[in-house]
Amino acid sequence: MTSLDPRLVRLLLGIAAPVLALGAAFAITSLVLVVAGDPVGEVWSTILSPPETRNVVNIVNAATVLYLSGVAVAIGFRMNLFNIGVDGQYRVAAFAAAAVAGEAWLPGVLNMVLAVLVAMLAGAIWAGIAGLLRATRGVSEVISTIMLNFIATSVVAFLLRQVAVREEGSNIVSTRPIPEGSRLPGIPFGDLPNLEIYGFVVVAALVGLGYWFVLNKTRFGFDLRATGRSAPAATASGISVKRMTVATMLLSGAIAGLVGMPLLLGSSYAYGSTFQSGLGFAGIAIALLGRNHPVGIALGALLFAFLDEQSNPLQILVGVSPDIVAITQGVVVLTVVISYEVVRRFGSRLEQRRVAAALESERSAKADAKQEASA
Amino acid sequence: MSEKAMKPDEQSHDLAVRLRGIGKRFPGVIANDDINIDVRRGTIHAIVGENGAGKSTLMKILYGVQPPDSGTIEIGGKQVTLSSPAEAIANGVGMVFQHFMLADNLTVAENVVLGAERLHGIGAGARAEITRISDAYGLGVDPDALVEDLGVGARQRVEILKVLYRGARVIILDEPTAVLVPQEVDELFGNLRELKAEGLAVLFISHKLDEVLSVADDITVVRRGTTVATVDPAGTTARQLAELMVGSELPQPTREASTVTDEVLLDVRGLTLPTPEGRPLLDDVTFRIHRGEVLGIAGVEGNGQAELVEAIMGMRPGATGSVTVGGRDLSGTSTRERRESGIGYIPEDRHRHGLLLDAPLWENRVLGHQTRRPSVRRGLVDRRAATADTQRIIETYDVRTPGPNVPARALSGGNQQKLIVGREMSGEPTLLIAAHPTRGVDVGAQAAIWDQIRIARREGLAVLLISADLDELIGLSDRIEVVLRGRLVGEFDPTTVTPTQLGSAMTGAGDEPAQESA
Numbered sequence: 054m055t056s057l058d059p060r061l062v063r064l065l066l067g068i069a070a071p072v073l074a075l076g077a078a079f080a081i082t083s084l085v086l087v088v089a090g091d092p093v094g095e096v097w098s099t100i101l102s103p104p105e106t107r108n109v110v111n112i113v114n115a116a117t118v119l120y121l122s123g124v125a126v127a128i129g130f131r132m133n134l135f136n137i138g139v140d141g142q143y144r145v146a147a148f149a150a151a152a153v154a155g156e157a158w159l160p161g162v163l164n165m166v167l168a169v170l171v172a173m174l175a176g177a178i179w180a181g182i183a184g185l186l187r188a189t190r191g192v193s194e195v196i197s198t199i200m201l202n203f204i205a206t207s208v209v210a211f212l213l214r215q216v217a218v219r220e221e222g223s224n225i226v227s228t229r230p231i232p233e234g235s236r237l238p239g240i241p242f243g244d245l246p247n248l249e250i251y252g253f254v255v256v257a258a259l260v261g262l263g264y265w266f267v268l269n270k271t272r273f274g275f276d277l278r279a280t281g282r283s284a285p286a287a288t289a290s291g292i293s294v295k296r297m298t299v300a301t302m303l304l305s306g307a308i309a310g311l312v313g314m315p316l317l318l319g320s321s322y323a324y325g326s327t328f329q330s331g332l333g334f335a336g337i338a339i340a341l342l343g344r345n346h347p348v349g350i351a352l353g354a355l356l357f358a359f360l361d362e363q364s365n366p367l368q369i370l371v372g373v374s375p376d377i378v379a380i381t382q383g384v385v386v387l388t389v390v391i392s393y394e395v396v397r398r399f400g401s402r403l404e405q406r407r408v409a410a411a412l413e414s415e416r417s418a419k420a421d422a423k424q425e426a427s428a
Numbered sequence: 429m430s431e432k433a434m435k436p437d438e439q440s441h442d443l444a445v446r447l448r449g450i451g452k453r454f455p456g457v458i459a460n461d462d463i464n465i466d467v468r469r470g471t472i473h474a475i476v477g478e479n480g481a482g483k484s485t486l487m488k489i490l491y492g493v494q495p496p497d498s499g500t501i502e503i504g505g506k507q508v509t510l511s512s513p514a515e516a517i518a519n520g521v522g523m524v525f526q527h528f529m530l531a532d533n534l535t536v537a538e539n540v541v542l543g544a545e546r547l548h549g550i551g552a553g554a555r556a557e558i559t560r561i562s563d564a565y566g567l568g569v570d571p572d573a574l575v576e577d578l579g580v581g582a583r584q585r586v587e588i589l590k591v592l593y594r595g596a597r598v599i600i601l602d603e604p605t606a607v608l609v610p611q612e613v614d615e616l617f618g619n620l621r622e623l624k625a626e627g628l629a630v631l632f633i634s635h636k637l638d639e640v641l642s643v644a645d646d647i648t649v650v651r652r653g654t655t656v657a658t659v660d661p662a663g664t665t666a667r668q669l670a671e672l673m674v675g676s677e678l679p680q681p682t683r684e685a686s687t688v689t690d691e692v693l694l695d696v697r698g699l700t701l702p703t704p705e706g707r708p709l710l711d712d713v714t715f716r717i718h719r720g721e722v723l724g725i726a727g728v729e730g731n732g733q734a735e736l737v738e739a740i741m742g743m744r745p746g747a748t749g750s751v752t753v754g755g756r757d758l759s760g761t762s763t764r765e766r767r768e769s770g771i772g773y774i775p776e777d778r779h780r781h782g783l784l785l786d787a788p789l790w791e792n793r794v795l796g797h798q799t800r801r802p803s804v805r806r807g808l809v810d811r812r813a814a815t816a817d818t819q820r821i822i823e824t825y826d827v828r829t830p831g832p833n834v835p836a837r838a839l840s841g842g843n844q845q846k847l848i849v850g851r852e853m854s855g856e857p858t859l860l861i862a863a864h865p866t867r868g869v870d871v872g873a874q875a876a877i878w879d880q881i882r883i884a885r886r887e888g889l890a891v892l893l894i895s896a897d898l899d900e901l902i903g904l905s906d907r908i909e910v911v912l913r914g915r916l917v918g919e920f921d922p923t924t925v926t927p928t929q930l931g932s933a934m935t936g937a938g939d940e941p942a943q944e945s946a
Contacts, residue, residue: 272804279795282784288743289773289781290796291764401786401837408838411830 070396074388082381095371100363106243115358117254122336125309127345132281132301138198139309140333141205146176147313148209151324155229164235172310180306188295227325237318253315261347338386444469444629450499459485461653472630474640477650491523492516522596524587526603530575537571540590561592565622581612600631617643637666687720693890694859699749709735711914717890724905725894732914733894742766754858772852776863782848785837793818821850842873863894898927
């Protein structure tokens with residue numbers, strides 16, 4: 054083991070953790086199926102069957118949304134901030150963006166850009182509240198963001214009534230639809246008509262790239278990671294932890310604001326009472342699964358989207374509720390935390406042993422050289 | 429209690445604890461290696477050694493917190509395997525930790541009974557037993573007092589009572605005097621003598637040699653994880669003990685010719701750090717350090733040294749007064765601006781304030797220098813340059829590591845500290861603040877760090893040195909200020925001052941100097 058290249062060891066360990074976690078999650082889900090008396094083999098063969106073109110599009114689209122959510126959470130995680138409020142942030146943001154874009158103050162593409170900016174701003178403000186509370190009053194961001202989720206639900210419901218238009222003969226209330234020219238066209242996929250991947254997937258990819266660059270290459274990212282690793286050491290090095298707390302929450306909230314955009318600009322074109330919710334919580338699991346790494350989060354988002362999509366026909370084909378994958382997804386969160394810790398400890402022990410061995414051999418080499426010199 | 433006392437026959441039956449060949453390895457570290465200790469009944473047995481010598485690991489093994497990799501433990505002549513503290517307690521071994529584990533809002537009796545409800549219940553029986561133990565050993569503990577109303581010394585006696593209540597015949601005390609004032613230390617020693625008079629064995633861990641010499645019946649010295657000697661305090665001096673602890677002739681920081689100039693580099697005026705409770709943590713502290721001068725700050729820990737350093741570094745909002753470095757007034761500026769204007773900072777607690785333990789060494793090189801080359805260029809972290817500069821530090825400061833990419837955690841304490849010293853000396857500082865720079869590092873690293881401080885002085889830096897090691901202060905400083913309760917109370921010339929003089933200034937005028945050994 055010690056003879057291996059340390060980079061390779063690190064890579065192997067990095068892969069081992071999610072594989073271990075997923076294996077355990079699948080095993081536990083299977084156990085649940087067995088206990089419930091459901092056909093384990095058929096459930097898995099349905100879920101793991103190759104997806105059709107239509108399903109692939111759905112998976113990619115769902116993953117785009119989940120990816121943004123995962124990155125938003127991961128930004129907080131890198132600084133030891135637990136932003137549970139992505140859910141509320143993206144709903145406030147999507148509502149604000151839909152309301153502004155529906156007014157069509159600007160023409161065409163400009164209106165769309167405005168919508169995205171409004172969304173980021175709204176998300177940032179909503180998350181910034183928690184950041185400010187943490188920095189000035191020491192309020193745990195876990196508590197405040199959960200509370201803000203509830204407030205978001207009520208505030209959005211209230212404001213929706215103020216600005217909503219109701220379609221003839223329907224109970225669905227929603228904002229004024231975004232004009233055609235301000236919608237984001239999809240990317241055609243496969244040969245079926247109307248099968249399109251959200252154009253926003255490009256933005257999601259850019260967000261991932263930006264996340265990687267800012268955190269790993271810039272001074273701001275260094276400060277953020279240093280604060281996450283040790284706040285006292287960061288303070289001693291000259292970082293203002295309070296300022297970083299607010300900045301991180303603003304950034305996390307701004308990205309959270311983007312979560313609803315693929316839906317708003319690519320399929321629903323308005324914010325209504327049926328707008329998809331719960332995406333923020335999936336982001337937490339996905340950020341954990343992806344180890345806050347931009348590629349890891351992408352794989353996690355694809356996996357979650359895959360499980361969701363592939364479980365849809367379970368009820369019809371096997372007679373098992375598709376909710377079974379919610380168990381898998383939930384268990385993944387637990388096994389991921391455990392397996393990463395196990396692998397981390399194993400890795401650091403390996404590292405210490407390697408350092409000790411390297412120093413030992415260096416020392417004995419020096420001793421040998423001395424002996425030879427004296428001989 | 430006395431019916432259980434020792435049988436007066438052969439020697440081996442006299443032993444409360446017998447450790448043979450105890451070994452414990454951690455990854456990359458041998459914490460304990462071939463430890464042999466005999467603790468006689470009815471004695472106080474001191475274990476002394478430097479920080480990191482392996483005392484704590486040894487005590488954790490004896491208290492069942494960690495299993496040893498090798499060796500045997502005998503308690504009362506019977507070989508035992510201790511795999512948990514519960515088993516240790518069942519075998520009559522109890523431990524009083526340095527940090528008390530008491531619930532403040534419960535009474536003494538409730539605290540004592542907590543977790544041992546089965547012994548004497550939680551009512552009158554328990555109270556009677558607590559009173560009996562308290563009287564038998566002269567602990568003077570009131571079972572109905574609220575713990576939050578008790579002072580530190582009384583809390584410690586409650587901890588001892590807890591251990592006795594659970595039937596301990598061997599009591600381990602981890603650095604018990606670290607938290608006590610001198611009068612409380614005397615009381616504690618009185619209690620310990622009562623315990624040993626009743627036939628109990630007390631294991632006393634400390635690095636305060638005078639105390640050890642005054643109270644212990646046997647002293648075992650631990651160095652680099654192994655027992656090097658067991659000595660009789662009657663025929664031993666503190667200096668001999670210290671030399672056993674560090675292994676060779678005690679290294680002495682030797683003085684060099686003065687390089688002090690007239691140019692003031694650090695000017696601190698009226699630095700005050702008020703607290704809402706009243707007595708300020710720093711009270712009108714005023715001093716200057718010149719180019720090429722080392723100012724040593726002596727003081728009993730907790731008299732404002734940490735606050736002084738943090739106030740100068742701008743880490744204490746609410747501090748008033750002025751701090752001027754190299755002619756630039758830094759009052760009201762951020763820590764980052766202060767670092768940029770040329771302050772190098774070796775913090776007291778390197779794990780908390782000095783390093784990102786899980787980050788590679790090169791990232792630790794960047795820490796504190798995020799705004800300066802070579803670490804960062806135009807807002808971007810320059811990994812290549814930072815790594816190259818880390819390599820320079822590794823070579824210049826003799827940091828033992830396979831390379832700049834290993835995490836800081838994998839290094840030994842001394843090597844971590846050398847890395848910090850190297851980092852803080854980068855970027856041409858004008859002022860170096862060194863808080864306990866050689867605490868918990870091995871002798872080799874200590875000598876290297878002393879050399880670096882001398883080099884810094886020779887190169888014309890102003891050095892503020894805070895240390896609990898008086899020899900270090902006397903050997904390195906050009907001037908020594910004594911801090912007591914947040915005030916500077918006296919200035920001494922290290923060429924003429926003796927540790928005794930410093931000691932009495934540190935404890936306040938009128939107080940007796942630190943206690944003499946018998």
